Amino acid sequence: MEDIAGKITALAKDASDESRRSIVEALQELQIAIEWPDDTVARIWGGHFRAAVVRVGIDLKFFELQDRAESPSCLSLQSHHTRILQTLAGHRIVKETASDKFAATELSNKIASAGSAAAIKHNFDICGPNLQALPAYLKRNGYKNPNDAHDRAFHATFNTKQLCFEWMMANPEAYEQFNVYMAGRTEKQVIWIDRYPVLDDTDPDTMSPERALLVDVGGGTGHQARNFRAKYPNIPGHVINQDQPFSVDQAKKLPSSGIEHMAHDFFTPQPIKAAKYYYLRSVLHDWPDDKCTMILSHLIDAMTQDSLILIDDKVLPSKGVPWQMMQADISMMAANASMERTTAQWHRSFDAVGLELVRRVVYSPKALETVTALKQK
Numbered sequence: 001m002e003d004i005a006g007k008i009t010a011l012a013k014d015a016s017d018e019s020r021r022s023i024v025e026a027l028q029e030l031q032i033a034i035e036w037p038d039d040t041v042a043r044i045w046g047g048h049f050r051a052a053v054v055r056v057g058i059d060l061k062f063f064e065l066q067d068r069a070e071s072p073s074c075l076s077l078q079s080h081h082t083r084i085l086q087t088l089a090g091h092r093i094v095k096e097t098a099s100d101k102f103a104a105t106e107l108s109n110k111i112a113s114a115g116s117a118a119a120i121k122h123n124f125d126i127c128g129p130n131l132q133a134l135p136a137y138l139k140r141n142g143y144k145n146p147n148d149a150h151d152r153a154f155h156a157t158f159n160t161k162q163l164c165f166e167w168m169m170a171n172p173e174a175y176e177q178f179n180v181y182m183a184g185r186t187e188k189q190v191i192w193i194d195r196y197p198v199l200d201d202t203d204p205d206t207m208s209p210e211r212a213l214l215v216d217v218g219g220g221t222g223h224q225a226r227n228f229r230a231k232y233p234n235i236p237g238h239v240i241n242q243d244q245p246f247s248v249d250q251a252k253k254l255p256s257s258g259i260e261h262m263a264h265d266f267f268t269p270q271p272i273k274a275a276k277y278y279y280l281r282s283v284l285h286d287w288p289d290d291k292c293t294m295i296l297s298h299l300i301d302a303m304t305q306d307s308l309i310l311i312d313d314k315v316l317p318s319k320g321v322p323w324q325m326m327q328a329d330i331s332m333m334a335a336n337a338s339m340e341r342t343t344a345q346w347h348r349s350f351d352a353v354g355l356e357l358v359r360r361v362v363y364s365p366k367a368l369e370t371v372t373a374l375k376q377k
């Protein structure tokens with residue numbers, strides 16, 4: 001068995017993302033084929049349990065301590081800690097090396113990173129209760145596809161009429177954690193500027209230090225603006241990160257050389273006119289179609305002839321969507337009455353506001369991450 005496992009591991013290590021995904025999918029099918037069906041069912045309902053113990057492990061700093069520990073025995077354990085660690089070991093998140101001795105793994109070290117811990121906390125604390133409310137919400141609305149930002153599972157979950165980001169403004173701890181989660185998503189990953197041909201778009205005659213080069217609309221704490229300026233220090237023009245006041249205040253505490261931060265509500269007219277790029281990453285997927293139209297219309301009003309809107313969002317195939325993307329889609333449904341969109345759904349949104357496709361760059365095929373460049377018709 002070890003021999004087979006070793007061979008498969010070696011195969012996956014050198015494989016392309018696509019081949020690696022098919023190896024993982026084949027192994028998932030194999031697991032279901034050979035495990036006891038009762039265990040498969042228990043793994044389905046037990047998803048909550050695994051998430052809960054990981055969440056406790058983060059609070060107790062198990063993963064951070066293990067990441068730094070020279071030996072597993074550096075952790076001083078109390079009996080209830082052992083129960084948590086035994087559960088984590090059962091899920092192969094940590095390794096049980098002896099009675100009451102647990103060692104870190106590559107996976108537990110990954111969980112120890114700020115971005116992963118924030119992702120787990122946000123998805124457990126905010127999305128978890130929201131998903132609990134989804135079945136009752138859908139039953140009540142007759143299983144219609146939610147498309148009204150003011151009528152979602154989220155309202156019942158948090159007993160509020162506020163939109164998700166309005167609620168987060170009133171819950172700063174949740175917002176701060178969400179922003180760390182968002183910023184962490186770009187760590188050690190291919191990002192849009194690794195693949196998008198910025199230099200093909202930026203004619204030196206039309207760029208100037210006075211003009212805005214890139215406005216990152218809903219840019220969170222400015223990680224993409226920072227990456228952009230670092231990669232293109234010599235293209236003249238302002239690089240501006242816009243977001244809600246809370247995120248902008250958080251962003252200003254981070255190194256911000258070469259970029260500017262501006263509080264701006266994207267449901268109001270865009271104050272930066274004639275920018276080369278208006279860039280939106282993971283923004284439109286948060287909103288149903290009518291709200292996307294409002295956001296895009298304000299940008300269109302600010303555009304000049306050579307301006308481009310860059311939508312950095314997943315583009316789903318119409319069939320065979322990987323589970324990670326459907327997970328994101330259901331999360332959008334519960335939180336925002338919105339969705340991850342297919343090519344056809346995106347085109348309908350662009351046509352509705354008079355935008356025309358310039359180019360589409362799939363910069364991360366694994367995650368279906370795509371930049372779509374659009375100009376006015």
Ligand SMILES: C[S@@+](CC[C@H](N)C(=O)[O-])C[C@H]1O[C@@H](n2cnc3c(N)ncnc32)[C@H](O)[C@@H]1O
Pocket residue numbers: 165182183217218219220221242243244247264265266267280281282283286
């Ligand atoms: C899913 S996050 C994406 C953040 C960032 N673009 C990224 O990819 O990491 C959506 C962003 O939209 C911002 N946002 C929500 N409502 C907004 C509004 N009305 N005006 C401006 N920004 C808003 C949020 O604060 C958040 O930073």
